[in-house]
Amino acid sequence: MDPQIIKAAGNLLTPTTLPLLLLILTILYALRRRRRSSGLRLPPSPFALPILGHLHLLAPLPHQALHRLAQKHGPILFLRLGSVPCVAACSPDAAREVLKTHEPAFLDRPKPAAVHRLTYGGQDFSFSAYGPYWRFMKRACVRELLAGRTLDRLRPAGGGEAGVDVDAKLMGLTGDIVSRMVMGKRWTGDDNDTEEMRSVVAETAELTGTFNLQDYIGLFRYWDVQGLGKRIDVVHRRFDAMMERVLTARDAQRRLRRQQQRQAAAADGEEEEEKDVLDMLFDMHEDESAEMRLTRDNIKAFMLDIFAAGTDTTTITVEWALSELINNPFILHKLQSELDTVVGNTRLVDESDIPNLPYLQAVTKETLRLHPTGPLVVRRSLEPTTVCGYDVPAGATVFVNVWAIGRDPAWWGPDPLAFRPDRFMAEDATDVRGQHFHLLPFGSGRRICPGASLALLVVQAALAAMVQCFEWRPVGGAPVDMEEGPGLTLPRKRPLVCTVSPRLHPMPPLER
Template structure:
């Protein structure tokens, strides 16, 4: 009898396993994943990835299709590389893909659970997004701090006049980074020059160490062991940043109401103190928000301005055409202002073309919440999705001569350049997924309006007031660097030669 029971249970176990195996086999046979290149054990597709990651993904997509699956060590992702598939992810299935992936380095962040950029789609994220749109980065708020941007632009321009008078070169990469960071710091917290420089250095260190720590993803669970000490370094950097932010928070809290400048910190503190706020913010929420905006805003505008100057220096005809437009709009005796930009279609086209060729954020990061179908393939829930913005905006199926800098393609008269597509000249990141430098949908960049205001007027002022000569002569080396923002590989060192000094005219 005992033997019978043993036999019965063994038979039942075998039958259960067989049924489970059949179901698993059927599920696998029904599952249709995106195509994937041949991979190697353990490292997956890492051997196919070069130092310029978006370009490596672009080459793979040209061979395997606009939606591919890659295994990078222990990390897996799908890569989107054309406008049609990007539209499915960022519009058709926007609600499903409105989550951001969490990377291995996130457990080393002091403000874990408070980050707006990577927050899951929910009440906290929706509240912070609404706050950005209606208060922190609204048109009225940007208008209130126009004087800050004008003052910082004048400081930048005067520094170039001094360089010109002394026949001295300047590193535009460093100049633009300091300039962008100064504007951001003053609009956010009303800091002094000393404090701004500390923040700029901390942000640069954070990005450098954070990028290395994120590579721990390829090691899977081993990445959490912090074998190279990057987690410890990151915690130290964030701790220093936290100390500085706490100083400014206390200064803002001690102000009288009439002394408040209405900067971003004042706005957030007002919400923090409001017991009836839709979402009660913590002190860490405020600090995390500032870390987010400094990480997202310090290098992005700077890198775009570097590429704009590099492309125009290498294309003197474009530079002359832009200078003529500026002179016709503002005249020969005053410095260009933000209010002039709307009357300068060629300037706007020049900036759009820079953003197309050299997006400062080459990837838009998403993660699916539920299983779905994209481009006919099955995508499981929690799948990390990288929209290769760099590849999409250089796709030869969408753009004529996609590797060339041709601002005219964004003008109304550019039908021939655009391959007969009139809509190309009119798109501004709206519903045309061939041009998405700031992303799209719920997770689109909330700071795009500020970035464009700064970039457009700055480029206009540099072209209006100076000729630019590359140190060493010749053209700018347009080799791309391997950093996350894909900036120039080498510093952009130039001699400014004054052709119009607005400060002499004003005096």
Template structure:
């Protein structure tokens, strides 16, 4: 991605950074889950667009949510789901065949689908006396879909919003670049091992997720049993929707500047993103919290830091901060920017030394 942005910067081109960030996240997840690049010619399928369409359809108003007997009439979602199911089936079959052709020469499991295929037709809990639940292809496809849908769009959305806020607040952008200069230096790119001491970066990501949670209403939950809360009776199986977007902007929680992007509010604060502090729960909380939180945070911090460290950014047009509502909340319009590479002088010095 850095090389692509460098070329655009050298040519003075305007970039749709939304698309570029989406491509790098897609490539990371493809290699991690499927063991292949996202532009593989064998797929003939734009998985990212398919996941976006499922997210849009699932988040849109549908009568079947309130009248379940109408669910079979939701033909759009059924059609998209069928295409995705065929893709997953093909991936599993390919890895099954590869594992069966050379069982003695199998390498250690390095990608997610290898691990899942190795568990096919095995009990979920081998220590139970009665093996009632056996892992089949349907389970594997569901788990892989959770992994993909939970990572492809969400991390890209979080990075887009973080960069949007940084471009709107040059003071914060400068502060983050200074921290990166001190911790990483100007002679190399950011690595994952650099992330722990980047405290201002962590505050920027927290503040961005506070104002722009990836899932504004989280994933719907339901109550397990009848319960009384503050004098209100909540019956068993009630649908529970958490408005984390509203919580993040509540002035009673975040003071009168709740609508302002101000990362310094987290200085000397113990509030984290792991669901222990209910005023900031972009990943949910408890056993039903997001299982990919740690991977997501590393990806968001690393990609954001890389883009801020390697480039200076400017807006060719006024930045539109409109949101597009759905299960997730991406930007409503493309994120168009111009980049200037920050390492050109350093590269020239290195090249001169080599010639000498």
């Protein structure tokens, strides 16, 4: 380019002319967007910036930012994140239209760059496109992989300790449950894969919950300006290496087991084989006549799905529940009284006790109302449709703000931020499995979380055991800080650190 032209262009960008240039660009951007959306009745929209659109308005926590915008502009919003059109539904009525009334138009999910890379190019179940593979895996999850699996009895750990990192303890507990169910091995073993899986799960939640400019601004599609791509690649390589070790070892075990079964069948008759989830996935991989034969990458991606969903979210829910109970000692004592009455102090609470513990169930529901582990249900519109009288264009990303809906005073009264489990003690109490659109911690409709019942069982059993067996006090005696942290899920911003002492003397033996 001619040096004189470059020099002239540089002279234009003076402190005096720069604001004028930005104003012109803003007007041109607004006019261009208006022309593109002419003829559509879009929801109310805040003022947008050139190129960025409304991305700058979603910091630092998108679900909180969308809630604030909805309070100002109304319960349904139109946003443009870079070049991606988006609609945010922040009321139960809007959620009902997205997830039920017009559900066929919103059965797809956007696939961010981080998810695409971590799931082997989209080979997982959670983010897969709505179609034959997704329907096959949904049936497999409901009927086989996550159905009818009774968890091993939870063993409370620790006691008489000061400064206990509750998050680390809970991650070990929930990870152990999921690992035994999925792979038939303990998460809390001494092998290197234990810490590796914990680290991968934590980093996956953070990376998939970060707004990546590559997903929204075409200019950055092939430019890793935030450095997220490098981090994603590192996590993916670590997970893949770990899963290759796991799958190779399981493949060898299965070959040996088949050889032993053939020998046993020849001698005394074949015995029925007990299978874990990984065995079932291998069966789908090896069955040439299966409706949908899984690839090795499908297995790895599904394992990431189930570990991320089964450990991180469960840990977060129990941690929020315990935080609320510590800050509300009357409620904590009421729950302990229920456990003492129903279970007593000579044995440990069992998962079979849960139906007889209505206040425990109410505490869990109230925790999920205020602290849903998935604060935003995300969909992508497959076709043009309408929500609450507004047009939603095809290809738009749709956010259902579960976090905001759980704080709607129209449903939850004049003090919706108060932790009050008694809200759920009425006979017609709201359920959490997607039938009541003012409480959607697991989503709703065909893409509701298939592990909802399992998650509830683990959360309630773990919380009951912790409250029955131990007294919990925050280090220093100050109220527990309830500030939220960033991520796809809803973690605490700061770790919950408590002083723990035994509540039962002596501790009841663990029945087997």
